[in-house]
Structure formats: C-alpha cells, structure tokens
Amino acid sequence: MTTKNLNKKIKTGKEVTEETTLAEILQRAGAEEILAKYELPCLSCPFAKMEMEQLKIGDLCRQYGIDCKNLLKDLNK
Numbered sequence: 001m002t003t004k005n006l007n008k009k010i011k012t013g014k015e016v017t018e019e020t021t022l023a024e025i026l027q028r029a030g031a032e033e034i035l036a037k038y039e040l041p042c043l044s045c046p047f048a049k050m051e052m053e054q055l056k057i058g059d060l061c062r063q064y065g066i067d068c069k070n071l072l073k074d075l076n077k
Helices: 003-011 031-037 046-051 057-064 068-075
Strands: none
Touching: 031 068, 057 068
C-alpha cells in the first residue's frame, strides 16, 4: 500500500490505529470477536461501556499487555 493510499484510508476513518476509540472499533463488523480473541476485558466491563468514547485501543493494549501490533493488523484485515 502506498503512503498516499494509507493516508487516504486513515482520513476516511477506515484504518484502525492506536488512537482509535473502542466505540469506533465496535462499529466494525466482526470487531467484537477479534477483541475477544485477544481477551480484552473491556468487553464485559460495565464501566468501560460508559467510557468507550474515550478509551483508545493503544492505551488499552498497553494497560492489559495485549500485542497491539497484531491486534491492529487483525482489525484492519
């Protein structure tokens, strides 16, 4: 993928990055299953449901020791 195409993908909101919120990710088809595969505890947390607009996937990965690079790769397939 060229830099031009990558930048276009990010601008249109299709590329999931470390800055993408959990709420944005959960709008994608199949995202919940991918997050569950990585055992993201936020999916079952009642407090996370209230904060999903602020929770960035990169921060969550660091907090829970999740391999962010591979998670983003799977989410962007």
